[in-house]
Amino acid sequence: MANNSYVPFHLPSIGEEEIAAVEKVLRSGWLTTGPVTMEFEKEFANYTGCKHALAVNSGTSALQLALDAIGLKHDDEVLVPTYTFTATAEVVTYFGAKPVLCDSVPGGFNIDPEDASRRLTSKTKAIIPVHLGGEPCDMAAIRSLAVRHNLHVIEDAAHALPASFGGKRVGAISELTAFSFYATKTITTGEGGMLTTDDDAHAERAVRMRLHGIGKDAWKRYSRTGSWKYEVLDAGYKFNLPDILAAVGREQLLKSDKFYQQRRALAERYLSKLAQLEELELPPLGPVGSQHAWHLFIIRIRPDQLGIDRDAFIEQLKEAGIGTSVHFIPLHRHPFYQERYGVGPEAFPRADNAYLRAVSIPIFPSLSDVEQNTVVESIKQVISKNRKNKSVTYDTSKPNAVRC
Numbered sequence: 001m002a003n004n005s006y007v008p009f010h011l012p013s014i015g016e017e018e019i020a021a022v023e024k025v026l027r028s029g030w031l032t033t034g035p036v037t038m039e040f041e042k043e044f045a046n047y048t049g050c051k052h053a054l055a056v057n058s059g060t061s062a063l064q065l066a067l068d069a070i071g072l073k074h075d076d077e078v079l080v081p082t083y084t085f086t087a088t089a090e091v092v093t094y095f096g097a098k099p100v101l102c103d104s105v106p107g108g109f110n111i112d113p114e115d116a117s118r119r120l121t122s123k124t125k126a127i128i129p130v131h132l133g134g135e136p137c138d139m140a141a142i143r144s145l146a147v148r149h150n151l152h153v154i155e156d157a158a159h160a161l162p163a164s165f166g167g168k169r170v171g172a173i174s175e176l177t178a179f180s181f182y183a184t185k186t187i188t189t190g191e192g193g194m195l196t197t198d199d200d201a202h203a204e205r206a207v208r209m210r211l212h213g214i215g216k217d218a219w220k221r222y223s224r225t226g227s228w229k230y231e232v233l234d235a236g237y238k239f240n241l242p243d244i245l246a247a248v249g250r251e252q253l254l255k256s257d258k259f260y261q262q263r264r265a266l267a268e269r270y271l272s273k274l275a276q277l278e279e280l281e282l283p284p285l286g287p288v289g290s291q292h293a294w295h296l297f298i299i300r301i302r303p304d305q306l307g308i309d310r311d312a313f314i315e316q317l318k319e320a321g322i323g324t325s326v327h328f329i330p331l332h333r334h335p336f337y338q339e340r341y342g343v344g345p346e347a348f349p350r351a352d353n354a355y356l357r358a359v360s361i362p363i364f365p366s367l368s369d370v371e372q373n374t375v376v377e378s379i380k381q382v383i384s385k386n387r388k389n390k391s392v393t394y395d396t397s398k399p400n401a402v403r404c
Contacts, residue, residue, distance in 0.1 A: 009323035048171030052203035059180025134293030
């Protein structure tokens with residue numbers, strides 16, 4: 001199955017518009033946070049339907065500012081999914097608080113509100129649902145849990161632009177929402193993020209804290225309209241997004257809907273072409289009335305029907321020239337969380353089961369039909385080679401192969 005060609009797991013969609021925008025900033029003489037970043041914030045707020053959008057240097061920084069805004073304190077607890085990247089939980093530890101890991105919903109990846117409710121204590125202050133892969137969480141159930149127990153809701157929307165739930169875009173649903181513009185995300189600035197909120201006090205606090213705790217409009221102090229005088233009001237952070245990266249973000253945001261339509265079309269083709277494979281479990285589509293952002297397309301193998309495990313499945317796809325990844329290794333499997341919080345797989349059976357079977361396959365706007373067909377046919381060949389029931393075969397010579 002060796003293949004000299006290679007279909008990458010991801011490629012960013014950067015065009016001449018982004019290059020020209022960066023050049024314009026470089027020629028302007030203003031490189032750090034400034035007017036371009038301010039415009040990016042306004043445009044992002046308008047796009048998501050929120051009141052305030054605050055640009056920062058990463059999605060992790062956006063989460064940290066959100067926790068700062070709610071006044072998280074030492075020994076507080078925050079409910080987080082174990083099925084996520086470490087950033088979701090690590091920011092909780094920055095405050096001396098405890099991330100309380102929660103299992104996934106049955107048959108899926110996102111946090112299970114019922115499991116989260118069983119892990120509540122008198123110290124629980126917030127919950128951070130993660131829209132994994134762009135699939136919206138059940139925000140109605142999470143909101144209900146939060147209201148009953150007086151919890152803050154901070155959405156980790158690193159994968160979720162432009163997902164929606166209940167007719168609202170993610171970013172305009174909860175008290176605070178954190179987005180990521182990392183290189184692999186649905187829109188990118190290379191490194192960067194955004195915090196959204198409708199709460200004026202939260203926004204004012206985040207603006208101050210993202211730039212050393214200096215008073216409002218600190219970025220203007222070297223401009224014609226600014227002043228050299230400034231006041232440090234808090235011990236803040238260095239989280240501001242420079243205009244060079246914001247310029248890329250503005251152009252990417254203009255293409256966000258197009259990128260989404262392209263990813264959605266790819267997802268629909270995968271769903272159609274892979275549906276016949278009983279050895280695979282396809283990604284959940286999300287709650288009724290929601291819109292999946294399709295940042296990731298995560299298939300899960302059924303090892304009881306194959307003679308190989310997930311790792312061997314990935315290796316055989318690699319040999320066939322297909323780039324893949326795994327999103328994510330659950331937090332309870334990492335030494336830090338095991339040693340500090342005494343967690344293990346037995347406490348998170350659904351998340352652990354999903355992880356052991358999960359493979360993320362390529363889905364990005366510039367993925368061609370030919371490349372996608374190659375991915376599909378390679379998956380079918382790996383399954384055909386390794387399925388336990390050898391009497392079931394596929395005609396892999398045809399682009400739209402069917403069981404025969």
